[in-house]
Amino acid sequence: MSTAEAQGTRPGPHPAPSTAPDGSHPRPRPTRLPGLDGLRALAIAAVLLFHLDATWLPGGFLGVDVFFVVSGFLITTLLLRERAATGRIDLRGFWTRRARRLLPALLVLVPSSVLLARLTEGDLLVGIERQVLGAATFTSNWLEIAAGSDYFESTAPQLFMNLWSLAVEEQFYLLWPLALLALVTAVRRPEVRAAVALAAAVASALLMALRLDPDSPTRVYFGTDTHLAGLMLGAALAFAWAAPHRAWTATATWERHRRTVAGVALAVLGGLIVTASETSAWTFRGGIALASLATTALVLVVVERPGRLRAVLELPAARWVGARSYGIYLWHWPVVLVVAQDMPEARGSTAYVLTRLWALVVTLAVADLSYRFVEVPVRRRGFAGTAREALRRLRALGTRGARVIWGVIAVVTVATLVVLLTAPDRTSTEELIRANEAALTRQDPAPAPSTAPSTTASTAAEPAAAGQDWSMPEGREVDVLGDSMVVASSHALRYYLPKVRMDARSNRRWSAAGGLVDARGDGLRRAVVLAFGTNAGTDAAAVRRSLDAIGPDRMVVLVTLHGPFSRIDADNTELRDLAQGRENVAVADWDAALDGTRGQLQPDGIHPSLTGAHLYAKTIRAALAELSERRTGKPVTLKALPLP
Numbered sequence: 090m091s092t093a094e095a096q097g098t099r100p101g102p103h104p105a106p107s108t109a110p111d112g113s114h115p116r117p118r119p120t121r122l123p124g125l126d127g128l129r130a131l132a133i134a135a136v137l138l139f140h141l142d143a144t145w146l147p148g149g150f151l152g153v154d155v156f157f158v159v160s161g162f163l164i165t166t167l168l169l170r171e172r173a174a175t176g177r178i179d180l181r182g183f184w185t186r187r188a189r190r191l192l193p194a195l196l197v198l199v200p201s202s203v204l205l206a207r208l209t210e211g212d213l214l215v216g217i218e219r220q221v222l223g224a225a226t227f228t229s230n231w232l233e234i235a236a237g238s239d240y241f242e243s244t245a246p247q248l249f250m251n252l253w254s255l256a257v258e259e260q261f262y263l264l265w266p267l268a269l270l271a272l273v274t275a276v277r278r279p280e281v282r283a284a285v286a287l288a289a290a291v292a293s294a295l296l297m298a299l300r301l302d303p304d305s306p307t308r309v310y311f312g313t314d315t316h317l318a319g320l321m322l323g324a325a326l327a328f329a330w331a332a333p334h335r336a337w338t339a340t341a342t343w344e345r346h347r348r349t350v351a352g353v354a355l356a357v358l359g360g361l362i363v364t365a366s367e368t369s370a371w372t373f374r375g376g377i378a379l380a381s382l383a384t385t386a387l388v389l390v391v392v393e394r395p396g397r398l399r400a401v402l403e404l405p406a407a408r409w410v411g412a413r414s415y416g417i418y419l420w421h422w423p424v425v426l427v428v429a430q431d432m433p434e435a436r437g438s439t440a441y442v443l444t445r446l447w448a449l450v451v452t453l454a455v456a457d458l459s460y461r462f463v464e465v466p467v468r469r470r471g472f473a474g475t476a477r478e479a480l481r482r483l484r485a486l487g488t489r490g491a492r493v494i495w496g497v498i499a500v501v502t503v504a505t506l507v508v509l510l511t512a513p514d515r516t517s518t519e520e521l522i523r524a525n526e527a528a529l530t531r532q533d534p535a536p537a538p539s540t541a542p543s544t545t546a547s548t549a550a551e552p553a554a555a556g557q558d559w560s561m562p563e564g565r566e567v568d569v570l571g572d573s574m575v576v577a578s579s580h581a582l583r584y585y586l587p588k589v590r591m592d593a594r595s596n597r598r599w600s601a602a603g604g605l606v607d608a609r610g611d612g613l614r615r616a617v618v619l620a621f622g623t624n625a626g627t628d629a630a631a632v633r634r635s636l637d638a639i640g641p642d643r644m645v646v647l648v649t650l651h652g653p654f655s656r657i658d659a660d661n662t663e664l665r666d667l668a669q670g671r672e673n674v675a676v677a678d679w680d681a682a683l684d685g686t687r688g689q690l691q692p693d694g695i696h697p698s699l700t701g702a703h704l705y706a707k708t709i710r711a712a713l714a715e716l717s718e719r720r721t722g723k724p725v726t727l728k729a730l731p732l733p
Contacts, residue, residue, distance in 0.1 A: 122163070122166070122392050123391070123392070123395075123399055123402075123403055124391035124392060124398070124399040124402040124403060125159055125162075125163065125388070125391065125392070125402075125411070126402070126403075126407065126408045126410075126411030126412055126414075127391075127399075127401065127402020127403060127404070127407035127408065127411055128155060128159055128384070128387065128388065128391065128402060128411070129155075129156065129159060129410075129411035129414040130402075130406075130407040130408070130409075130410035130411040130414065131152070131155065131402075131407075132152035132153070132155035132156050132159070132414070133152060133156075133410060133411075133414040133417050133418055134152070134410070135148075135149040135150075135151065135152030135155070135362055136149055136150065136152035136153060136418065136421070137149075137417070137421055137449065137452070139152070139655060140421060140422060140425055141425065141445045141448065141449065142445065142653050142654070142655060143655060144655045144656075144657065144658045144659070145363065145655075146362060146363060146655060147363070147364070147365060147366050147367070147655040147656055147659070148361050148362040148363060148364060148365030148366070148372075148376075148380075149362060149655070150367060151358075151361055151362055151365060151376075151377065151380045152362075153254050154318075154319040154377055154380050154381045154384065155319075155358070155380070155384045156254070156258075156319075156414075156418075157254075157257075157258070157316075157318075157319030157320045157323065157381065158319045158320070158322055158323040158326075158381050158384040158385050158388060159323060159384070159388060160258055160261070160320060160323060161261070161319065161320035161321060161322065161323025161324045161326075161327070162323035162324070162326050162327045162330075162385075162388050163323070163327075164261075164262065164265065164323075164324075165265070165269065165286075165323065165324040165327035165328065166327045166330065166331070167183075168183070168266055168269055169269075169273075169327060169328070169331045171183075172273065173331075178266060178269075178270055180266055180267070180270075183262075183266055184262070184263070184266075185471075186468075187259070187262050188472075189467050189468050189471060189472065190415075190464070190468060191227075191255070191259065191415075192467075193463045193464055193467040193475075194415065194416055194419055194459045194463055194464050195224060195419065197459060197463055198224075198419050198420060198423070198459075199221055199224055199225075199249075199505075200501055200502070200505040202248055202249070202423040202427075203217060203221070203248070203505050203508050203509065204501065204504055204505060204508065205423070205427050206248050206423070206426070206427060207508045209427050210426075210427075210692050211512075211513055211517075212513070212516040212517055212518070212692045212693070213248045213426055213427070213692075214248070214508065214512040214513060215247075215512065215513055215514065215515060215516050215519075216236070216238075216247060216512075217248060217508075217509060217512045218509055218512060219232050219233075219236060220232075220247060220248060220249040220252070221249075221509060223249070223252060223256065224249055224252050227255065227256045227259035227260065227263075228256055228260075229249065229252040229253045229255070229256040230253040230254075230256045230257055230311040230312065230313065231256070231311075231312075231313075233247075233253060233307070233311060234307065234308055234311050234312065238307060239305060239307050239596075239624075240253070240306075240307040240310055240311065248422075248423055248426060249422075249423070250422060251418065251419070251421070251422040252419075253311050255418075255419075256313075257311075257313050257316060257317075257320075258320070260313050261313070261317070261320050265320075265324070269324075272285060279328050279329060279331050279332035280328075280329065280332060282328040283325045283326070283328035283329040283332075284325075286321050286322075286324040286325035286328055287321070287322070287325040289317065289321040290317070290318040290319075290321035290322045290325060290378075290381075291318075293314060293315060293316070293317035293318045293321065294318040294375075294377070294378035296309075296314060296315045297309045297312075297315040297316065297318070297373055297374075297377065297378075298373065298374040298375065300312075300315060301370060301373045301374060303370045304598065304600070304625070306367075306370075306373055309373055310373070316377070318377065318378050318381050319377075319380075319381035319384070322381050322382060322384075322385045323385065323388065325385075326385050326388060326389060330389070330392070335393070336389055336393075338389070338393045347390060347393070347396075348396075350386050350389075350390060351386070351387065351390040351396075351398055353383075353386075354383040354384075354386035354387045354390070355383075355387065355398075357379060357380075357383040358380055358383040358384060358387065361376060361379065361380045361383070362380075365380075366626070366656060367656075368625045368626045368656065412460065413453075413456045413457060413459075413460045415464070416455070416456035416457075416459040416460050416464065417452055417453065417456040419456075419459075420452050420455045420456050420459070421448075421452045421456075424448050424451050424452045424455065425445075425448045425452075428444055428445075428447060428448040428451065429444065429448075429653070429694060466478070516691075516692065516693065517691060517692065518577070518691040518692065518693050518695075518696050521577055521691070521696075522573050522576045522577055522595050522696070525576045525577060525579045525580070526576055526593075526594065526595070528579070529576070529579060529591060529593070557642050558615060559644065559716070559717055559720035559721050560717055560721060561713060561714055561717040561725045562614075562615060562616040562644060562713060562717075563586075563587075563588075564583075564585075564586030564587040564588045564589040565587070565588035565589070565590075565614075566614050566615050566616055567586050567589045567590070567614055567616045567617075567618065567713070568589075568590050568591075568592070568609070568613055568614040568616070568617045568618070569582060569586075569589055569590070569591045569592070569593065569617075569618040569620065569709075570591075570592050570593070570602060570605045570606070570617065570618070570619055570620070570621075571591075571592075571593045571597070571618070571619065571620030571621055571648070572593060572594065572595060572596065572597040572598070572620065572621050572622075572623050572624060573593070573594075573595035573596065573597075573623060573624075573696060574620050574623055574648070574679075574695075574696060574697070574705070575591055575593035575620050576593045576594065576595055577691070577696045577697055577702060578697055578702035578705040578706055579591055579593065579702075580702060581697075581702035581703045581705060581706035581707075582702075582705075582706045582709070584703070584706065584730065585703075585706040585707060585709075585710050585730060586706070586709075586710060590614065592605055593620075596624055597621060597624070598621060598622070598624055598625045598628065598631075599621040599622055599625070599627065599628035599631040599632060599635075600628060600631050601621070602619055602621055602631055602632070602634075602635040603631060603634040603635045603638055606635050606638040606639055607638055613639065613643065614643075615643050615644060616643065616644040616645075616646070616713060617639055617643055617644070617645050617646070618645075618646045618648065618677070618709055618713075619632075619635060619645065619646070619647055619648070620647075620648040620709075622650050622660055622664075623650060623652065623695060626650075626654075626656045626659075626660045627650075627659075627660040627661075627663045627664055627667075629663055629667060632647070632663075632664070632667050633667065636667070636671060636674065641671070641672070641673050642673070643673060644673055644675075644713065644716050644717070644720075645671075645673055645674045645675070646674075646675050646676070646677050646709060646712045646713060646716065647664050647667070647668055647674065647675075647676050647677070648676075648677045648679050648708075648709060648712075649661040649664055649665075649676060649677065649678050649679050649680040649681070650664075650679070650680060651679055651680040651683055651690075651695065652694060652695040653694045653695070657680065661678075661680055664676060672719075672720065673716070673720075674716075675712045675713070675715055675716035675719070676712060677708045677709045677711070677712035678708065678712075679705055679708050682704055682705075682708045683701075683704070686704070688700060688701070689701030689704055710727060711727065714727055
């Protein structure tokens with residue numbers, strides 16, 4: 090995330106007059122707003138842990154909204170200070186400072202990440218031309234919306250996925266100074282200005298809630314119009330803070346309740362970070378707005394006066410991280426992806442934890458180098474001054490040294506362009522799923538009716554036999570309903586369960602399962618495998634509905650999930666709980682089957698590789714055998730089949 094000018098601390102170019110042009114009487118301001126670096130440190134820590142797969146922090150992505158509030162407050166405060174000091178706002182100077190702050194690190198990030206991705210995993214380059222264009226124009230969010238990208242679907246990992254929020258902020262930086270100038274010209278009272286900004290925040294939050302598609306929340310999450318609440322809440326606080334009463338803190342009521350406000354705000358924000366889910370509609374229908382409101386309260390408490398909270402946020406470590414938060418945010422996601430591809434490990438293993446720690450160390454190191462040698466020099470000297478200094482140092486190296494440096498720059502530039510021009514259109518996972526879906530369709534061009542589009546491969550439907558037969562089913566007695574995990578494993582499922590019938594399609598969710606079961610009615614086979622949840626997690630109500638529709642007289646297997654999502658453990662626990670008390674239901678623990686293995690997954694860390702598909706199919710077959718043994722009391726011997 091971006092930070093304000095010189096970490097949001099730069100005052101106007103001249104001392105503030107005793108009376109501002111709008112009639113208010115601004116108090117002397119410190120040259121730095123203390124505690125906000127610490128808030129940025131907390132925000133980037135939450136985002137980092139979320140992307141490093143900390144399952145105990147499912148709402149870590151709300152750190153982005155903490156950044157939004159802080160940025161809205163700082164930028165508005167800077168603009169108001171400048172107008173109070175000079176009677177005007179230098180728009181050109183403001184936008185130039187923003188460019189100095191944002192562009193240098195970005196210009197290093199993009200080619201470096203593109204070349205590293207090419208060396209580690211070509212799948213990371215899918216859609217890279219669009220991503221680079223978005224990075225260069227700060228339009229990543231709208232380009233991804235137009236392309237139909239799904240932020241919450243990971244078949245195609247995006248190297249610069251994190252730049253969507255930078256785009257939202259930069260669009261705010263571009264348009265807000267114009268709106269602010271019009272507002273302060275038309276409205277004299279700071280309280281009214283704050284009310285206008287607050288109304289904009291409420292409107293954006295309502296728009297997010299009303300326009301939300303629970304099955305595809307990317308539009309409202311990425312949209313500047315629908316994700317503006319945090320920035321505008323910060324702006325509203327800045328307007329109120331600029332008033333003589335300093336956001337109504339010069340009152341006895343504030344004095345009595347200041348600590349309570351801080352405690353409640355911390356509890357609300359912390360509670361949301363450890364409980365909110367990116368797959369929950371409530372997150373978008375109030376959760377994000379509530380987190381932004383709690384952050385606004387924390388900002389007010391921190392900047393209003395010294396206290397214990399400010400003292401903690403002013404610790405040297407917090408200030409160090411906060412000062413580098415922009416670079417950390419830029420680099421962390423490409424580093425996580427590259428490290429994950431270079432050192433793929435089973436989730437939950439010791440090696441997996443070590444690779445995540447290594448990604449953290451690399452991120453902090455690169456961000457520090459970027460801060461010291463790229464961001465600070467350009468911010469201090471400007472683009473022209475930095476270029477002159479670079480040329481001076483090149484001349485000091487001599488002709489040979491200068492040629493080497495220019496040669497490296499030329500090679501990197503050409504190599505980056507070549508990679509961009511030759512980037513693949515689809516990931517290897519997408520190619521596999523696409524081919525398997527086509528193969529399934531060819532095997533049954535006229536699938537059974539369903540309430541949702543599907544791809545089906547089947548032999549003639551064989552309904553459950555009369556009575557309750559709990560013996561180990563043959564493949565021709567098994568229905569497999571699911572999402573892209575089934576599609577990716579279809580060849581292995583046919584191998585271990587010959588003549589199995591599959592109805593699977595990528596991007597399917599648990600909400601589709603009940604309709605698929607209902608469409609078959611009595612034609613449902615006596616063993617049913619349900620494999621959903623990759624895209625949106627476990628939907629307990631939908632699982633119960635599906636199990637109830639299948640009934641107690643058929644064998645049912647639920648397949649656990651695996652992937653780089655913080656929700657995985659909770660999803661799998663919920664599946665196991667749903668299976669409890671149902672004697673005809675068993676769990677195929679795909680997640681546990683991957684422990685201690687390597688090479689079983691596609692580069693996305695979710696879908697099985699060619700060999701992993703066989704482990705997936707064997708895990709399902711073993712669950713059917715376990716269920717048969719449990720119900721019949723007779724051991725089942727599974728024939729060992731060699732890999733084809």
